[in-house]
Amino acid sequence: MxxxxxxxxxxxxxxxxxxxxxxxxxxxxxxxxxxxxxxxxxxxxxxxxxNREGLMRAVVEERVRALSSALESGPPPLGPGAPPAERLAAFFDAVVALATKNVTVMAAFEQASTDRLNSPIYLSWHAHVAGLLASASPTLDADLTAHLLLGSLHSDLMIHLLRTGDSHRLAAGLRSMIETLLR
Missing domain, CATH: 1.10.10.60 (Homeodomain-like)
Incomplete structure (x- = not known):
């Protein structure tokens, strides 16, 4: 305590x-x-x-705590009980919504991070996305595809879309990619 x-x-x-x-x-x-x-x-x-990276990570972790809880035990489609494709779309919608509300904090974390692929947030999200992809499409390289999908969230384009009010376009693009991947 x-x-x-x-x-x-x-x-x-x-x-x-x-x-x-x-x-x-x-x-x-x-x-x-x-x-x-x-x-x-x-x-x-x-x-x-x-250090400053640890400080930025803590700020972001405060923001993602509710999302993490919803993934584990919240209602479908974000939480358990919905088909994998629906959960993936809901996850990326939730991440875009979170980033939209916290664009300055998220951008600062991106800038300050030196080892993003090993951060607890990224590892947790990767495991979640890879697991859903593997369930939805067993022949897909779920590990790599999860990295590619999550990598799209770590870009200057994403920050630009969020700052210019195009978060709906970003979310729609991610949903479209997921639908195409899982056909």
Whole structure:
């Protein structure tokens, strides 16, 4: 169990990070600035998150927690019980919706990440997508196809579409790719 002061500091640090990202962009978000804005010592930020990448990962993890829960035990089609193709479409719709609401945070995480393919979020999403692809189409190289589909979310084009209000186009394109793959 986390101590009350540690939990309070964590929330303050994450909130300060989000505010700095929204007003200044990643290039102006340093551990010093975050500590100052959160009202904690710089050592507290480093101790808790390690580095700026760890801090950005924590901000994103806060945002994806509800999605992860829905994937595991939520209602269909996002959660268990729907056919694999429907779950895949619902997953990518949910990821696009999440990214749309959090474009600045997601873009900052993308920029700060040095080893995205080994992040817990990516590994979890890859396992989910690969499992659904394998169920829907056993002859498909589910592992590689999952990487390709998820890779489409990690692009300058995706950030551009989100920032210009074309998230519906992105979601429709992903659904179309999934339908074509699973025919």
């Amino acid at each position: 986390e101590r009350a002061d540690a939990a309070r500091n964590r929330r303050a640090i994450l909130r300060a990070t989000e505010e700095l990202l929204a007003t200044h962009g990643l290039e102006h978000v340093s551990m010093d600035r975050v500590a100052q804005a959160a009202g904690v010592g710089k050592g507290t930020v480093f101790h808790r998150f390690g």
